[in-house]
Amino acid sequence: MKRFSLFSLLFICVFLIIGFVSSDDPFFQIKKNFTLFSEVITEVNEHYVVEIEPERVIRSGINAMLQTLDPYTVLIDEADTQEIDFMTTGRYAGVGIEAGARNGKLIVIAPIDGYAAARAGVRAGDIIISVNGISYEDMNAEDLNANLRGEPGSKVNLVVERIGIDEPLEFELVRERIEIKNVSFYSFTDDENGIAYINLNRFGQNAAEEIRTAIQELEKEQTVKALILDMRNNPGGLLTEAVKTVDKFLPPNTEVVSTKGKNRQSIQVFKTEQDPILANQPVVILQNQGSASSSEIVAGALQDHDRAVILGEQSFGKGLVQIIRPLSYSTALKVTTSNYYIPSGRSIQSINYGTQSSDSTNQVFETKNGRKVLESTGISPDVELLDTSDNMLEATLLRHNSYFFFANEYVSENETFPASDDELLQKFSAWLDENDFTYETKSERSLKQLEEQILTDTGDLKPFESTLEAIRQQLSKARDAEMLESRDKLLRELKLELASRYEGTTGRQQLSLSLDPFIVKAITLIKDPDMYHGILESP
Numbered sequence: 168m169k170r171f172s173l174f175s176l177l178f179i180c181v182f183l184i185i186g187f188v189s190s191d192d193p194f195f196q197i198k199k200n201f202t203l204f205s206e207v208i209t210e211v212n213e214h215y216v217v218e219i220e221p222e223r224v225i226r227s228g229i230n231a232m233l234q235t236l237d238p239y240t241v242l243i244d245e246a247d248t249q250e251i252d253f254m255t256t257g258r259y260a261g262v263g264i265e266a267g268a269r270n271g272k273l274i275v276i277a278p279i280d281g282y283a284a285a286r287a288g289v290r291a292g293d294i295i296i297s298v299n300g301i302s303y304e305d306m307n308a309e310d311l312n313a314n315l316r317g318e319p320g321s322k323v324n325l326v327v328e329r330i331g332i333d334e335p336l337e338f339e340l341v342r343e344r345i346e347i348k349n350v351s352f353y354s355f356t357d358d359e360n361g362i363a364y365i366n367l368n369r370f371g372q373n374a375a376e377e378i379r380t381a382i383q384e385l386e387k388e389q390t391v392k393a394l395i396l397d398m399r400n401n402p403g404g405l406l407t408e409a410v411k412t413v414d415k416f417l418p419p420n421t422e423v424v425s426t427k428g429k430n431r432q433s434i435q436v437f438k439t440e441q442d443p444i445l446a447n448q449p450v451v452i453l454q455n456q457g458s459a460s461s462s463e464i465v466a467g468a469l470q471d472h473d474r475a476v477i478l479g480e481q482s483f484g485k486g487l488v489q490i491i492r493p494l495s496y497s498t499a500l501k502v503t504t505s506n507y508y509i510p511s512g513r514s515i516q517s518i519n520y521g522t523q524s525s526d527s528t529n530q531v532f533e534t535k536n537g538r539k540v541l542e543s544t545g546i547s548p549d550v551e552l553l554d555t556s557d558n559m560l561e562a563t564l565l566r567h568n569s570y571f572f573f574a575n576e577y578v579s580e581n582e583t584f585p586a587s588d589d590e591l592l593q594k595f596s597a598w599l600d601e602n603d604f605t606y607e608t609k610s611e612r613s614l615k616q617l618e619e620q621i622l623t624d625t626g627d628l629k630p631f632e633s634t635l636e637a638i639r640q641q642l643s644k645a646r647d648a649e650m651l652e653s654r655d656k657l658l659r660e661l662k663l664e665l666a667s668r669y670e671g672t673t674g675r676q677q678l679s680l681s682l683d684p685f686i687v688k689a690i691t692l693i694k695d696p697d698m699y700h701g702i703l704e705s706p
Contacts, residue, residue, distance in 0.1 A: 204228070211224070229242055230242065237487065237503050239268075239487055240489070240500075242498060242499075243498060260342055261315050261345055262325070263278055263284045263345055264278055265278075266312060269517065272294050273295040274293070275292060275293040277400035277401065277402045277457035278291065279400075281672075283341055287340060287568065288564075295325070295327055298311060298314045298323065309501075319343050320342065321341070322339060322342070323342060324339055325337070329557065331557070348368060349368060349370070349371050349374035350365060350368070350377040350378060352366045352673075353381040353385060354676070356395060356690055357690055361390050362392065362690055362693055364395045365382075365396055365397065367401055367412075369401055370461040370462070374405070375408050375411030375412045375414060378396075382415070382445065393450070393451075394450050395451050395690070399457060399479065399685070401458050403459050403460025403461035406424070408461065409464040410437045410464075413464075413468050414439045414441045414443065415444045416445055416450060416469060419441060420438050420439065422468075423468045423510070424507050424508065424509055424510075426508070429504075429505075433488070433504045433505040450469065450475035451689040451699075452469065453478055453685050455480040456483055457483065458482040466546045470509075471535065472535050473536040473538065476549045477546060477547075477548045478548055478550045478552055478688060479551070481544060481545055481547055481548065482544075482545035483517070484518075485516065485545075486506050486515035486517075489501050489504070511534060513532050513542040515545055517544040529541050536703065536704055538703075538705065549703075555656070560649050569599065573664070583669075591661055591662075592654070595661055611642050614642065659682045663678060666678045
């Protein structure tokens, strides 16, 4: 009896230990569920009513598992290695869109200037509904980018939603060879005050060194007394290049960003190493909702150290670190390993995928000078300036490439720019009429539906004709008002398109400096030292 009791006690203890291990030990859970998965796929393969494709079924299981994590942790096939090449070289074939996930939807982070999507009028912040008939609900961000890329000359049908426009916008885009330069343009925007401008498109290899070279080249013309660093629609890139970029403005051994994850090797602190090339000159950084990842690290680090004024819109909010781990059969796993934290301690990540809730707790942090900054979605600008949304007229003109074709025809008949803005608009309006350009407002479409319904119900519009005609006249006035409201944007697009014909890409970029409201605002800020320093010094 005693022996039995001891044996029973021992058995109970072993059972409890095993139970404890099985419930809490992740390695046991992995082994257990691997066994279950193997048994399930074997049983289905042998007994399912029809033949299955084992690879497709198993890959679906892998993808479903990864979808429970975050949109950036994905399996990369051998055929998808162009994604890795793009991260380092900036070359690929597609339509020129960088996309990401937010709040369960796929968002255009940034269209790349000069390529198919940007030329057609796709905008940062557009919500993607479908690509070639495939709903966004069936894709993650990596699937989307893969579907947008392909053979040059092939077509992509893209449907998006845009805030401020009530109906979906459909674009037919043609894929082309795309090569994105890190620094696409640099120049002085104000010679008298020595204000320089650099457009930084991405953080590929040598991005920071290209910034140094641009500044050195500008210094050959005259002293750089201030800098506007344009990172709008810059979707990020290599972390090391972001750190080296901050190098150009802050002294050595200054913290830029830290990473924190589950494993010890994911916990790192990155600091500047070289002497700055612009140590004290005023710096204004331009950002918008298309500025993400490494862009946010640079903007956030310089904001936290009170070294630059951030001007523009709220940035995207991508603060996750991914590494690529090679796997068997020429595949790889891109896996999120940690979060970015800028020097004040803030996270820039907008969504906590561990809980599927926002990281935006409105927790207050402080910059070096004691300015209060909030942990929110991405980086909040010091000076907010919003890019006004397109209306239906502007969106339709871009989708139809109207500016492009008008410029082609205008240049073939005229050796110089129009004499005045009014003359340019008149010629453009006449060209639209000649080419039967039409577009409908939401109200006009609603009126047509009303007329159809009246005909269906009564069979005769005559009793309502006077009322309907009065409505048509009011809607016509509304269309004229929309054209007037869009005057400045229409002129800007027309002038830039013509400049590219008469003066080439450089001429277009140079003209854009005087037409861009963000750059104009940055120049005004720099030329007012009290305002500039007041922003950075006031707690």
